[in-house]
Amino acid sequence: MRPYVICHMMASLDGRIDCAMTEQIDDTNHYYEALAQLGCPSTLEGKTTLAMHYAQEGTFQPARAHEDAGLQLYKAVEAKGYAVGIDTNGTLRWDDNTTELFGRPLLMILSEHTSQEYLDYLKQKHISFITSGRNGIDFASAFETLRTVFGVERLAVVGGGHINGSLLDLGLIDEISMMYGYGIDGREGMAAAFDGRTLSSKPIRLTFKSVEEQDGIVWMRYLVEVKK
Incomplete structure (x- = not known):
């Protein structure tokens, strides 16, 4: 059993x-208001987003030889919601009070190849974690x-x-919630909402759920069709 996942x-x-x-095409915080309506106390962000907006500069520098941590979990605190982050090999550096930084406790998902030293570092920062997967992260687990x-x-x-x-390729997203602001980017090399799929990947079929307009911003919701 896993959570119901909305992108x-x-x-x-x-x-x-x-x-x-996107901050320039959503200057009225409609995005966050819609997020609150989705009823998801926990959120998940990838390493690139975390490094850009939340983590300290630089990377974690180990002081001893690498020792794979293997399959582990650590629950620093009980909470109604978590800021879940992805850091496959354990390299992000964090402030002492990440709960204040995110507004709720931080919970990191890492691979089993992460060093034991890095997990000890997370414990010192009172950051919860899950390690899962030897060749990259096993997201399903x-x-x-x-x-x-x-x-x-x-x-x-x-x-x-x-x-x-x-996550879409792995069948781990149940619903798509897309908000389109009143602007066009068009700059070369900018990431798309869904990126990095192989050229041989087939389109993911969606089922329409709802649409509404908010001050020029269009909010559309779709259910991801289950692969047969």
């Missing part, structure tokens, strides 16, 4: 999601742990494009 994104009309750009151990029943994936694409 909630703000994009320009051409589907780009650069945060500095990690999501089950989110539900069974941390009580996460609804999870909003809020960035970025590559983590969105990966």
Whole structure:
């Protein structure tokens, strides 16, 4: 059993999601108001987004030889909602009070290849974590742990494009919540709402759920069709 997962994104009309750009086409906080309506106390963000907006500069520098941590979990605190982050190999550096930074406790998902030293570092920072998967992160298993151990029943994936694409390919997203602001990006190399899928990937079929307009911003919701 895993959480119900909603991918909630703000994009320009051409589907780009650069945060500095989207802030200019959603200056009334409709994105966050819609996120609150989705009823997801916990959110998930990829490493790129975390490094850009939340983590300290630089990368974690180990002081001893690498020792794979293997399969582990650590629950620093009981909470109604978590800021879930992805950091496959354990390299992000954090402030002492991440709960204040995110507004709720931080919970990291990492691979089993993460060093034991880095997990000890997270414990010192009182940051919860799950390690799952030897060759990259086993998201299906990690999501089950989110539900069974941390009580996460609804999870909003809020960035970025590559983590969105990966979870979509794995069949771990139940619903798409897309908000399109009144602007076009068009800059070369900017990430799309769903990115990084292979050229041989087939389109993911969706079922329309709802649409509404809010001060020029269009909010559309779709259910992801189950693969047969």
